[in-house]
Amino acid sequence: MGDLSPGFRGKTHAFAGRLPPGQYPTESFPVLSAGPTPDVPTDRWSFTLTGEAGESRSWTWDEMMALPQEEPTVDIHCVTRWSKFDTRWRGVPLDVFLDAMETAADFVVAESFDGYTTNLPLEDVTDGKAWLAHSFDGFALSPDHGGPARLVIPHLYFWKSAKWVKGLRLTLDDEPGFWESAGYHDYGDPWREQRYWSD
Amino acid sequence: MTEHPLYVDGNALAGPLGEVFAVDPTTAWRSCPSCRLPATLAQLHVYGPEPGLTARCPGCAAVALRVVTQPEYLWLQLGGGAGAFRFTLPAVAPGVRRP
Numbered sequence: 001m002g003d004l005s006p007g008f009r010g011k012t013h014a015f016a017g018r019l020p021p022g023q024y025p026t027e028s029f030p031v032l033s034a035g036p037t038p039d040v041p042t043d044r045w046s047f048t049l050t051g052e053a054g055e056s057r058s059w060t061w062d063e064m065m066a067l068p069q070e071e072p073t074v075d076i077h078c079v080t081r082w083s084k085f086d087t088r089w090r091g092v093p094l095d096v097f098l099d100a101m102e103t104a105a106d107f108v109v110a111e112s113f114d115g116y117t118t119n120l121p122l123e124d125v126t127d128g129k130a131w132l133a134h135s136f137d138g139f140a141l142s143p144d145h146g147g148p149a150r151l152v153i154p155h156l157y158f159w160k161s162a163k164w165v166k167g168l169r170l171t172l173d174d175e176p177g178f179w180e181s182a183g184y185h186d187y188g189d190p191w192r193e194q195r196y197w198s199d
Numbered sequence: 200m201t202e203h204p205l206y207v208d209g210n211a212l213a214g215p216l217g218e219v220f221a222v223d224p225t226t227a228w229r230s231c232p233s234c235r236l237p238a239t240l241a242q243l244h245v246y247g248p249e250p251g252l253t254a255r256c257p258g259c260a261a262v263a264l265r266v267v268t269q270p271e272y273l274w275l276q277l278g279g280g281a282g283a284f285r286f287t288l289p290a291v292a293p294g295v296r297r298p
Contacts, residue, residue: 033205033246034253036260080249115262115279159250179250183267183274183285196269 015085018075020190023083030082031144034178038113038164042148047132048167049097052105058167059097061148064132067092072131074154076161077190089152091133094125097168105170109177110151110162118162118177119186120153122170129155132165157188157195209243209254215266216240219273219286232278234259 015025042061050056059067071090077083108125110118124130130153134141141147146163153161159179180186185194193199209225216224225241236258243254243263251267251274267274273286 032249034251035246035255035262036205078250178265179267182251182265182276183269183272184250196267196272 018085019083020077021193022195023077023081023190026082026084029084029087029145030078030080032078032080033144034116035114037143039143040113040148040164040166045148046166047097047149049101050167050169051101051103052170052172055101057097057100064092064149065134067096070128070131072152072154074152076152076154076158079157079159079184079188079190079195083190087154088137089131089133090135091131091149091152093128094130094132094151094168095128097132098122098126101170103170105172107171107174109169109171109175110160110165111167111169112162113164113166116162116164116178117175118160119171119175119180120156120160121174121187124156125151125153125168129153155189157185157190159184160188206244206246206255209239209241209245211245211248212240212243212252212254212264212266215252215268215273216275218288219275229263231256231258231261231263233261 019025045061046058047064048056048058069090070093073086073088075083075085076087106122108120108122110120130151132149133152134149136145141150149165150163151161151165176186183197185196185199188194213225225239227240228237230237234256236256238257242257244257246253251265253265254263255261256263262279265276271288273288275286
């Protein structure tokens with residue numbers, strides 16, 4: 001076996017093919033913040049879907065928790081180069097909310113309680129590819145990781161998975177969000193290393 | 200127990216902005232358009248450094264500016280949604296990397 005520890009070798013082998021280019025695996029869950037952590041009690045929480053003509057539909061916390069739930073286990077990839085495998089979430093597929101409204105929109109802007117925004121093609125948050133998650137690893141999502149609820153969109157860099165999300169706004173045109181308008185890539189595919197605007 | 204603050208003061212911007220400004224930017228003064236609090240750039244609350252530096256008003260936390268650095272570029276966005284300016288940085292000697 002030489003100098004290589006069997007445990008390290010085994011883990012590396014197990015994750016072969018699951019690590020996008022330029023990433024390293026981590027077992028911790030780093031917290032990145034662009035501002036103060038908002039305090040959002042669930043009795044004052046709501047999630048609002050706004051259509052391109054301004055019409056809206058909202059769900060309270062209890063209404064959201066009564067919707068069909070899923071428990072995805074997914075790999076997540078941060079643009080700061082860490083990847084975390086097999087993260088376990090519980091939440092509502094975004095399809096459940098989006099099915100409540102007819103739309104001609106091709107894009108969506110996720111909006112958070114702290115003013116953060118991120119833009120996504122509508123097709124990237126439908127067909128079981130994205131969730132509104134309220135639990136992580138069997139426990140209520142902590143505020144530093146975006147609790148009470150955040151988006152989980154594992155096939156894109158994790159800045160697209162907005163913390164403290166309060167709603168989705170459907171748009172006909174693409175509207176760059178908080179980091180997308182400050183140099184980061186508009187789409188953010190980790191397998192194509194779409195980190196910055198020109199990547 | 201005192202919670203560890205998530206931010207540092209605006210002097211953290213002296214390094215990256217010093218690469219593109221001809222004068223020391225930390226003494227630049229602004230009046231927050233949201234809450235009117237006057238503050239120098241050094242007094243802003245700076246979150247990050249990754250994925251970028253977000254400097255906020257120390258009074259109301261409104262975004263004052265964002266800085267994103269790549270190996271060869273620095274992006275500077277002033278205010279909340281004013282669009283970002285991208286500066287091309289001076290070349291560094293071969294083999295030398297910016298921190």
